[in-house]
């Protein structure tokens with residue numbers, strides 16, 4: 001059977017003139033995971049529209065498309081195209097799970113939730129010529145999953161070809177998060193077997209890894225065993241955690257020993273009232289400052305994520321948040337305008353209150369205001385959001401943030417890292433077009449080198465000041 005896997009792109013990511021680096025960071029891991037269920041005699045190709053032109057004049061037997069909210073319209077267009085050519089089309093992913101009835105007219109089969117159970121079942125049904133219209137799997141396990149088909153990934157097109165996930169979901173239940181909608185009616189957090197996770201890591205070339213798990217420290221026992229197994233592997237890695245997990249026990253020290261050099265944290269808001277209305281209980285009454293200090297002491301850089309537009313936000317939220325992040329020495333920040341994704345509790349509440357202003361999913365990219373705001377006008381919210389980015393990434397603030405660290409190496413890393421994220425976009429554009437992003441990996445690895453406590457106050461330049469820093473990898477929320 002000839003099978004084609006497609007990750008469609010949103011318009012911005014396809015521009016021939018300007019491709020923001022964030023779309024060339026990670027390969028389509030979900031699709032490469034699904035491809036592993038094919039038989040050895042099936043022919044598979046994987047095309048990612050974020051980094052390459054799709055070839056649409058073929059007629060495979062099966063096309064498998066992954067649908068996110070911001071690529072949904074493009075995904076439906078591609079699906080309609082292939083169906084008109086007689087190809088069998090399967091649609092799945094987060095947006096299909098949230099709005100199956102919207103997706104169904106564009107597909108022969110749709111899939112709700114994770115694909116590790118349903119996709120192999122579907123392949124079997126298809127070969128027997130009895131595929132179902134709709135698949136849903138209440139079974140959630142990563143036990144015995146086949147190795148990800150990394151051979152289908154064009155590594156040179158990505159800055160971080162070594163992305164990996166060793167868990168699914170998250171133990172928490174924040175109202176604005178995709179997680180409860182995607183994992184509904186089944187387990188919402190589960191982990192791979194430690195040996196299998198270590199074997200997957202071992203298969204990855206080079207040193208650098210990026211764990212895309214929502215919460216790498218979410219299961220303490222699993223994470224401790226994983227980090228113990230990684231200790232001798234000479235890896236450097238990045239991943240995500242919550243504030244409370246960083247404060248609890250000594251898991252974060254174990255992570256640092258295993259090679260954790262930068263961590264993504266969803267601080268979201270500095271307002272306890274906002275945390276409460278978002279059901280982000282795990283951040284309530286947690287000492288953000290203490291968590292940050294602990295990370296800095298371990299030489300771990302922080303990518304902080306913040307949401308603007310929660311109902312208790314006042315017009316001063318932008319300045320307050322940016323000032324705080326700079327003072328705390330947060331290396332990079334991602335700001336989001338609150339976005340109610342369909343299927344979430346936030347969407348349900350806003351819909352019931354008639355606060356949803358548009359159902360144009362292209363605008364649900366966390367950069368547009370799609371709902372009726374309360375204490376800040378929509379214009380002020382959008383302006384404040386833009387201001388926050390400009391201000392946080394201004395040279396004076398990058399310098400100020402860098403100087404909060406007491407090791408010179410950490411200061412330099414912070415300065416280069418944060419500077420590169422916003423200040424070298426044109427250079428990134430050039431590297432992306434030369435199709436040699438992967439060649440930048442050694443640079444990333446050197447930037448993620450260890451900052452030892454004993455290195456404090458010992459000047460040790462790690463980079464010539466003119467080198468571009470990596471944009472990093474803060475381009476998505478937790």
Ligand code: B12
Nearest residue numbers: 027030066068069070090091092093094111114115366476
């Ligand atoms: C990596 C990532 C990115 C990367 C790259 C995406 C890529 N190459 O796949 C980049 C940086 C480009 C990115 C950008 C954005 N992202 Co993003 N991203 C992620 C992240 C962290 C991990 C995705 C991943 O690889 N997961 C691991 C794999 C194994 O799981 P998976 O992809 O879901 O695939 C499984 C299932 O979905 C299913 N499946 C998927 N497709 C299909 C198809 C079929 C037929 C079947 C059977 C099954 C199936 O099977 C797979 C195996 O179980 C997720 C968070 C998350 N945990 O999912 C957010 C996430 C997907 N991003 C999100 C958003 C909003 C964005 C942005 C719009 C903006 C932003 N603020 O970040 C942009 C624009 C995206 C776009 N191009 O349209 C949201 C999506 C919300 C939604 N309802 O769609 C998420 C959930 C983050 C969040 N918490 O809100 N993102």
Ligand code: SF4
Nearest residue numbers: 170172174177214478
């Ligand atoms: S926002 Fe983060 S902590 Fe909250 S449920 Fe989603 S992944 Fe978990």
